Amino acid sequence: xxxxxxxxxxxxxxxxxxxxxxxxxxxxxxxxxxxxxxxxxxxxxxxxxxxxxxxxxxxxxxxxxxxxxxxxxxxxxxxxxxxxxxxxxxxxxxxxxxxxxxxxxxxxxxxxxxxxxxxxxxxxxxxxxxxxxxxxxxxxxxxxxxxxxxxxxxxxxxxxxxxxxxxxxxxxxxxxxxxxxxxxxxxxxxxxxxxxxxxxxxxxxxxxxxxxxxxxxxxxxxxxxxxxxxxxxxxxxxxxxxxxxxxxxxxxxxxxxxxxxxxxxxxxxxxxxxxxxxxxxxxxxxxxx
Amino acid sequence: xxxxxxxxxxxxxxxxxxxxxxxxxxxxxxxxxxxxxxxxxxxxxxxxxxxxxxxxxxxxxxxxxxxxxxxxxxxxxxxxxxxxxxxxxxxxxxxxxxxxxxxxxxxxxxxxxxxxxxxxxxxxxxxxxxxxxxxxxxxxxxxxxxxxxxxxxxxxxxxxxxxxxxxxxxxxxxxxxxxxxxxxxxxxxxxxxxxxxxxxxxxxxxxxxxxxxxxxxxxxxxxxxxxxxxxxxxxxxxxxxxxxxxxxxxxxxxxxxxxxxxxxxxxxxxxxxxxxxxxxxxxxxxxxxxxxxxxxxxxxxxx
Numbered sequence: 001x002x003x004x005x006x007x008x009x010x011x012x013x014x015x016x017x018x019x020x021x022x023x024x025x026x027x028x029x030x031x032x033x034x035x036x037x038x039x040x041x042x043x044x045x046x047x048x049x050x051x052x053x054x055x056x057x058x059x060x061x062x063x064x065x066x067x068x069x070x071x072x073x074x075x076x077x078x079x080x081x082x083x084x085x086x087x088x089x090x091x092x093x094x095x096x097x098x099x100x101x102x103x104x105x106x107x108x109x110x111x112x113x114x115x116x117x118x119x120x121x122x123x124x125x126x127x128x129x130x131x132x133x134x135x136x137x138x139x140x141x142x143x144x145x146x147x148x149x150x151x152x153x154x155x156x157x158x159x160x161x162x163x164x165x166x167x168x169x170x171x172x173x174x175x176x177x178x179x180x181x182x183x184x185x186x187x188x189x190x191x192x193x194x195x196x197x198x199x200x201x202x203x204x205x206x207x208x209x210x211x212x213x214x215x216x217x218x219x220x221x222x223x224x225x226x227x228x229x230x231x232x233x234x235x236x237x238x239x240x241x242x243x244x245x246x247x248x249x250x251x252x253x254x255x256x257x258x259x260x261x262x263x264x265x266x267x268x269x270x271x272x273x274x275x276x277x278x279x280x281x282x283x284x285x286x287x288x289x
Numbered sequence: 290x291x292x293x294x295x296x297x298x299x300x301x302x303x304x305x306x307x308x309x310x311x312x313x314x315x316x317x318x319x320x321x322x323x324x325x326x327x328x329x330x331x332x333x334x335x336x337x338x339x340x341x342x343x344x345x346x347x348x349x350x351x352x353x354x355x356x357x358x359x360x361x362x363x364x365x366x367x368x369x370x371x372x373x374x375x376x377x378x379x380x381x382x383x384x385x386x387x388x389x390x391x392x393x394x395x396x397x398x399x400x401x402x403x404x405x406x407x408x409x410x411x412x413x414x415x416x417x418x419x420x421x422x423x424x425x426x427x428x429x430x431x432x433x434x435x436x437x438x439x440x441x442x443x444x445x446x447x448x449x450x451x452x453x454x455x456x457x458x459x460x461x462x463x464x465x466x467x468x469x470x471x472x473x474x475x476x477x478x479x480x481x482x483x484x485x486x487x488x489x490x491x492x493x494x495x496x497x498x499x500x501x502x503x504x505x506x507x508x509x510x511x512x513x514x515x516x517x518x519x520x521x522x523x524x525x526x527x528x529x530x531x532x533x534x535x536x537x538x539x540x541x542x543x544x545x546x547x548x549x550x551x552x553x554x555x556x557x558x559x560x561x562x563x564x565x566x567x568x569x570x571x572x573x574x575x576x577x578x579x580x581x582x583x584x585x586x587x588x589x590x591x592x
Binding site: 181 | 321
C-alpha cells in the first residue's frame with residue numbers, strides 16, 4: 001500500500017514546491033514595481049508646491065519649478081495626438097473593415113509589426129533626417145510631434161483593428177440590410193461600438209509618446225528655455241528629457257527637485273494608464289454582446 | 290423619390306472616404322520605407338568616407354577619427370543577452386503563474402501591476418538606476434563603480450518583463466481548455482499538466498514572447514545610457530559584465546547632439562542606426578513568422 005502511494009506523494013510534494021516557486025518568482029517580479037512607484041511618491045511628494053508646478057527653473061535648474069517642461073510635454077502629447085489619432089484610426093478601420101486577405105495586406109501587417117519594433121532612438125535619427133533637416137522644420141515641436149506620431153501609430157492601428165474586429169458581424173449584416181452604405185455602417189454602427197477599445201488604445205499609445213526621450217533628443221527637446229514656446233516651430237523643454245538632464249548633466253542637483261520632477265511625469269503617464277484601464281473595464285461591463 | 294436623389298451623393302461620399310481610408314491603411318508601408326530611405330541617405334556615405342578597416346576596428350574614439358563599432362556591438366550583445374537571461378525566468382514564471390495557477394482575483398490584481406511597469410518611462414527607470422541601483426551594486430558587489438553592464442542588464446530585464454509576460458500569457462491562454470482537462474483526466478497533477486501539456490502546446494507563442502522581449506531590450510536607449518557607464522571598450526575578460534560598457538543605442542543618443550551634420554562621425558552614427566533597424570527587422574519578422582506558422586497549424590488541427 002505504502003509503496004503504491006510513495007510516488008503519488010512525491011508528485012504532490014513536487015507540485016507544492018513548484019507552485020511555491022512560481023508564487024515566489026511572481027512576487028519578486030511584482031513587488032519591485034510597487035516598491036518603485038511607492039518610493040518615487042514618497043520621495044517626490046514633499047517637493048510639490050504651487051511654485052514647483054507653476055514657475056520656471058532658476059539658478060541653473062537648482063531652484064524654481066518645472067512649468068516649461070510640463071507645458072512642453074503637454075504640447076508634444078497633443079501634437080502627437082493630432083497626427084497619429086486620425087491616421088492610426090483610419091488605418092485600423094482599413095485593416096479591420098476593408099482589407100482583403102492578400103499579399104498587400106500581409107505587407108501592411110509586416111510594416112506595422114516593424115514600426116512597433118524599431119528602437120526609439122532610430123525614430124530620433126529618422127526624425128532628424130526627414131523632419132528637421134530635409135523638410136527644414138528645425139528642432140521644433142512640429143518635428144518632435146511628427147516623429148512621436150509615427151512611433152505611436154502601430155499601437156493605435158493595432159488596438160483600433162482589434163476593437164473593430166470584436167464587434168459581432170451581425171451588426172454589419174443588419175445595418176447593410178437596412179440600406180446603409182459601407183461607410184454609414186462603419187461610422188454609425190461599428191465605430192461607436194468599438195469606441196471604448198479605440199480610446200483605450202489611443203491613450204496607451206500617447207502614454208508611451210509622453211514618456212519617450214530618445215525620439216525627441218535631436219528633433220525638438222531643448223536643455224533650457226527661459227520662456228514658453230510660442231509656435232510649433234519653437235523647440236521646447238519636456239519632462240522626460242528634463243529628467244535626463246537633471247539626473248546626469250547638472251552636478252549638485254537637489255535631490256528633492258529630481259524626485260519631484262520624476263513624480264510629475266509618473267503621475268502624468270500612470271494617470272493616462274489608469275484612465276485607459278477604467279474606460280476598458282467599464283465598457284466591458286456595459287457590453288451586451 | 291427623396292431617397293433616389295440622395296443616393297448618388299451618398300455613393301460619392303462613400304467613394305471619397307473609402308479612398309482616404311485606403312491611403313491611411315497603406316501609410317505604414319510608406320513610413321517603414323521612409324525610415325529606411327532616410328537612414329540609408331544619411332548613413333551609407335559612411336561606408337565610402339570611412340575606411341572599412343577603421344569601422345571594424347576595436348577602438349571607438351571619434352575625436353581622432355577612430356570609428357571602430359565592434360565595442361559598441363559587443364556592448365549591445367552583452368547587455369541584451371544578460372538582460373534576456375534575467376528577464377526570462379521572471380517573465381515566463383509570472384506569465385505561467387497568472388495564466389495557470391493564480392485564482393481569478395489575484396489575476397485581476399497582477400495584470401494591472403505588470404501594465405504599470407510597461408507604462409513607466411525608461412528615463413524614470415534610468416533615474417532610479419542612477420540614484421538607487423548603481424550605489425547599491427557598487428557596495429553590495431564591492432565594485433569600483435556601479436555603472437556596469439550588469440546594472441544595465443538588470444534594468445533592461447525589468448523593461449523586457451512586461452512584454453514577455455503579456456505575450457506569453459496570451460499564448461498560454463490560447464491553449465484550448467480540452468488539453469488541460471485531458472492531462473488531468475489521465476491522472477497528471479496540475480504541475481505535470483502545466484509542464485507536460487500546456488507549456489509545450491504554447492511553445493511557439495512563448496518563443497515569440499522571448500524574441501519580442503529581446504527586441505525590446507535591444508532597442509532600449511535612455512535607461513541603458515544612464516547606468517552602463519558609457520565606456521566603448523572591448524572586454525578584457527569574463528568579468529566584463531561588471532565593467533562599464535556602451536551600447537549602440539546609447540552611442541547614438543549621447544553623441545548625435547554634438548556632431549556636425551554630414552560629418553564622418555554623423556554618418557557613422559546613422560550607420561549604427563541602420564544596423565539597429567535591420568536587427569529589429571530580423572527579430573520582428575522572425576517572431577511574427579513563427580507565430581503565424583503556429584496559428585495555421587493550430588487551425589488545421591482543430592478543424
